[in-house]
Amino acid sequence: MTTQLLKYTERLRHADQLIRMEATGAPRFFAQKLGISESYLYGILDEMKDMGLPLTYNKSRLTYFYTRPVRLRIEIGVENILK
DSSP states (O other), X not given: OOHHHHHHHHHHHHHHHHXXXXXXXXXXXXXXXXXXXXXXHHHHHHHHHHTTOOEEEETTTTEEEESSOOOOOOOOOOOOOOO
């Protein structure tokens, strides 16, 4: 498993957590919290929306949030299948 994949999934999990808590801050600060550039953040947010997450931004509260209760679920692993 590549380190790059693990970093990406951890960023997605962290982004999901901050979004559910409505504690992202403005995009610049959200990107800083995730340790990425603002342009990379927008790519991740687009991918999250493509996954079906109901993500939006509130300009007055300066936070991203989900419009309905959801949680991103990511699984990576090996499953042994017995014959």
